[in-house]
Amino acid sequence: MTNAGIEKKDVRKSESRTKKNILLVGTDSERTELITKISEEVGLTVFYFPILEDLKIDRDFGIVYSELDISQFEILARKFSAGKRSPSFILGLDNPDTKTIVKAVRLGALDCINVNETSPKEIKETLRHIKENWELDLLQDNLETERFNKIQGDLDWNSFRKDLIRKDLQTKSAYLISNIRTSLSQGSGFGALVSAIGLIRKKAKQNGSYYEVPATLIDLLVSNAETANRIIEIFNEMDYFIHNAQIKEEYSISQIHNLFRKEIQNVYELARFKKLHIKICEDKYVSSRAIVGIHEESFKKAVEELLLNAIKFSEPETTIYVLFTLKKRKLLISVLNSPKTEGGTKKGIPNEESEFVFQPFARLTKYVHEDIPTLDYGLGLPLVEKIVSNHEGKISTFNVTSFLDEVEETMVLMEMDLPISQKV
Numbered sequence: 001m002t003n004a005g006i007e008k009k010d011v012r013k014s015e016s017r018t019k020k021n022i023l024l025v026g027t028d029s030e031r032t033e034l035i036t037k038i039s040e041e042v043g044l045t046v047f048y049f050p051i052l053e054d055l056k057i058d059r060d061f062g063i064v065y066s067e068l069d070i071s072q073f074e075i076l077a078r079k080f081s082a083g084k085r086s087p088s089f090i091l092g093l094d095n096p097d098t099k100t101i102v103k104a105v106r107l108g109a110l111d112c113i114n115v116n117e118t119s120p121k122e123i124k125e126t127l128r129h130i131k132e133n134w135e136l137d138l139l140q141d142n143l144e145t146e147r148f149n150k151i152q153g154d155l156d157w158n159s160f161r162k163d164l165i166r167k168d169l170q171t172k173s174a175y176l177i178s179n180i181r182t183s184l185s186q187g188s189g190f191g192a193l194v195s196a197i198g199l200i201r202k203k204a205k206q207n208g209s210y211y212e213v214p215a216t217l218i219d220l221l222v223s224n225a226e227t228a229n230r231i232i233e234i235f236n237e238m239d240y241f242i243h244n245a246q247i248k249e250e251y252s253i254s255q256i257h258n259l260f261r262k263e264i265q266n267v268y269e270l271a272r273f274k275k276l277h278i279k280i281c282e283d284k285y286v287s288s289r290a291i292v293g294i295h296e297e298s299f300k301k302a303v304e305e306l307l308l309n310a311i312k313f314s315e316p317e318t319t320i321y322v323l324f325t326l327k328k329r330k331l332l333i334s335v336l337n338s339p340k341t342e343g344g345t346k347k348g349i350p351n352e353e354s355e356f357v358f359q360p361f362a363r364l365t366k367y368v369h370e371d372i373p374t375l376d377y378g379l380g381l382p383l384v385e386k387i388v389s390n391h392e393g394k395i396s397t398f399n400v401t402s403f404l405d406e407v408e409e410t411m412v413l414m415e416m417d418l419p420i421s422q423k424v
Contacts, residue, residue, distance in 0.1 A: 022127070023087070024048045025055060025066040025076060031092075031115070035065055038120055042127045052076060060087075062134055063127065067092040067115060070100050070107075077108045088130050092118075136281045139321055139402065143334060143413070146400045197221065241298065241386040248293035248391070250423070253285035253326060256292060260322055260333070263303045267311060276314055278307070280322040290420040292331055293391065302387040305380040306414055310337040313412070326420070330393075333416040336400060338409060347410050381414075393418040 022044040024032055036046045044063065049055045052072050057079060064087045066076055073091055080086055091104050092115040101112045111126060200221065204211040251259075257280070264278050271278050310320045318338035325332040341347050388395045394417040402409045 020131075021045050021047060021059065021061045022063040022065060023061040025064065026050065026052055026068040026072065027066070027092070031067060034120060035123070038124045039127060042124060042131055044127065044131065055079065063088050063090065063130060065090045065092065067094075070103055073104060073109070074107050090126065132279060133282070136279065136321065136323060139336060139400075140281075140323055140325065142400055142402060143323065143325070146398070146413070237383060237386075241383075241390045246295040246298060246390055248295045250291045251294040251296075252423075253288050253290055253292070253324065253331060254283050256294065256331070256333075257283045257285075257324060259294075259296070259300065260303055263300060263307060264322070266304070267307050270308075271311055271320070274311055274314070275316040276311060277319040278322070279319055281324055285324065285326050288326060289423045290326060290331065291423045292418050292420050295391070298387045299391065302384045302416075305384045306335050306416075309380055309384075309414070310335055310412075313337065313339050315340040329420060331416075331418045331420050333418070335414045336402075336411045338402075339412045388416055388418070391418060 020043065022039050024035055024046060025048075027035060027048075027050070032048055032050075036048070039046050047059075047061070052068060052075065055076075064076070064080065066073060066089070068076060068091070073089075077089065086108065088110045089108050091109045091112045093100060093104075093112055094115055096104075096112060096114060104112050110130070113123065113126070200213050200217050203217060204213045206212075260280060264280060268278070307320070314320060314337040321334075321336045323332075323334040323336070325334065339347055385395050395415065396417070397412065397414050400411045400413045402411045
């Protein structure tokens with residue numbers, strides 16, 4: 001890593017800690033105790049100055065909460081104006097009027113609260129909301145850095161040459177055959193279908209021109225035949241997406257954002273069962289005129305598969321993030337998860353495997369996840385790739401270093417790159 005890269009990593013670590021600092025200014029002892037307790041429950045580190053004149057800004061803060069009058073608040077805001085990043089200001093006022101609130105917002109207040117009416121629960125929700133937005137913003141910053149580094153790496157001939165050496169086609173072919181064998185022999189589907197037929201042959205009793213077979217075995221046979229048929233249907237879908245263009249409708253960024261929200265709701269119970277949270281960024285492009293051609297039915301299927309893939313391979317008690325980034329000519333939709341380690345494999349997706357995972361039957365582990373309501377045959381991501389390609393887009397994956405916590409963490413990014421046009 002270059003010195004610049006090390007310096008940027010240190011800066012990002014510093015910023016992640018900064019965003020967890022909250023400064024209290026001008027609150028009395030009772031309010032200070034209350035806000036401190038709420039802040040610590042949210043996960044913030046509290047610093048306190050009772051008098052504005054004594055304030056020393058010897059560190060950076062993510063939130064500044066004050067209960068000053070409007071003239072003192074103006075002085076407070078100016079003290080932070082020279083900093084690189086302005087904190088989120090919350091101003092507590094005693095029965096505020098509209099004129100005071102408007103002035104406070106113009107001076108930089110993110111929110112104003114009535115100290116006589118706002119409940120501790122509402123304050124807690126406000127602080128949690130700001131903190132969550134920080135986390136999403138920080139991930140956005142991380143992604144921009146990682147994208148830049150990836151482009152530089154792709155342009156680096158030595159890196160490219162090493163990847164070529166690693167990509168031994170004979171090894172990959174053997175790896176793929178092993179994956180197909182694992183996929184078909186474990187769990188429901190073709191493997192269980194063969195087993196069911198074997199049991200029927202053993203248990204069946206001939207009665208004239210008919211065979212008597214236990215009903216449970218017939219149920220098992222039918223169930224696995226349906227699963228095997230679903231695999232064939234997926235291949236049919238993939239073949240259709242490859243050879244047929246689909247009629248698409250114009251979708252705004254907000255409409256696509258809402259579509260993601262609905263799909264997240266559909267997998268909410270499964271995520272909760274797996275002890276996972278899913279957070280999506282705010283709809284910050286609501287006023288954008290950018291549009292994307294979307295075939296709703298197939299696109300929803302791609303979104304569902306991406307979310308299920310993240311749920312399947314995430315460490316319990318972690319968070320899956322969905323981020324939207326609008327560039328000049330494209331919309332980037334990013335799904336990030338904290339990967340778990342299975343069977344001694346490295347955490348995340350190795351760089352040399354980043355394209356391989358979009359091939360049918362490709363798997364980085366030999367574990368089958370039958371608790372996830374998707375066909376666990378290494379077909380989900382290939383189906384997503386075909387759907388995104390049919391939308392004239394691209395999908396890619398690589399590891400991202402996150403600094404949301406004190407210890408840096410490897411996250412896996414699945415990112416859609418969709419072309420946009422401007423609505424007249």
